[in-house]
Amino acid sequence: KQEVTQIPAALSVPEGENLVLNCSFTDSAIYNLQWFRQDPGKGLTSLLLIQSSQREQTSGRLNASLDKSSGRSTLYIAASQPGDSATYLCAAYNQGGKLIFGQGTELSVKP
Amino acid sequence: DAGVIQSPRHEVTEMGQEVTLRCKPISGHDYLFWYRQTMMRGLELLIYFNNNVPIDDSGMPEDRFSAKMPNASFSTLKIQPSEPRDSAVYFCASSPYPGQTNEKLFFGSGTQLSVL
Numbered sequence: 001k002q003e004v005t006q007i008p009a010a011l012s013v014p015e016g017e018n019l020v021l022n023c024s025f026t027d028s029a030i031y032n033l034q035w036f037r038q039d040p041g042k043g044l045t046s047l048l049l050i051q052s053s054q055r056e057q058t059s060g061r062l063n064a065s066l067d068k069s070s071g072r073s074t075l076y077i078a079a080s081q082p083g084d085s086a087t088y089l090c091a092a093y094n095q096g097g098k099l100i101f102g103q104g105t106e107l108s109v110k111p
Numbered sequence: 112d113a114g115v116i117q118s119p120r121h122e123v124t125e126m127g128q129e130v131t132l133r134c135k136p137i138s139g140h141d142y143l144f145w146y147r148q149t150m151m152r153g154l155e156l157l158i159y160f161n162n163n164v165p166i167d168d169s170g171m172p173e174d175r176f177s178a179k180m181p182n183a184s185f186s187t188l189k190i191q192p193s194e195p196r197d198s199a200v201y202f203c204a205s206s207p208y209p210g211q212t213n214e215k216l217f218f219g220s221g222t223q224l225s226v227l
Binding site: 034036042046099100104 | 115146153217218219
């Protein structure tokens, strides 16, 4: 059974810092791994998707990496801004069609 | 496209009442998912459909929960009778084919359910 864990649960940084969010999964037989952003009271927005054959994906200031052998993914945010404040969730997609989510990391970027 | 549309945005009901949540997926998406989010358990997959057919409902907590997808543009999640522990945010999501190349999952804004 796939389990997805995110560390830390919460993170507070000053504006301008580079930061890394961590995600680990127990079953390496994934099709892809996705990172989502959730703002308070809102739905989830997909940020990046990394296919199982890829090592990383980049979108603007965001870079996500995937290491299937170690069961880990990271989301790197460069030059953080207050607008980046949100909860970030990773989700692993396995055979059988299930996208399993971690508990999320609540990020606060202070001006 | 307007994205995944859920209704209502908020629902407050009394214990024992029937609750029906609605979802309109993005046109052309063959997969539809229902998730529940709580502080304690995070996001849990309840059930998902492929081409209107339920594929996996192992996440449905009890027989009080049922979901249908009568056509490609509409799905419902029903709770009967509702209980206070069902209070949560219920999300609907759709995707063309979630395991394929770069097909992302798109979420609706959710329904905040409060059962008193």
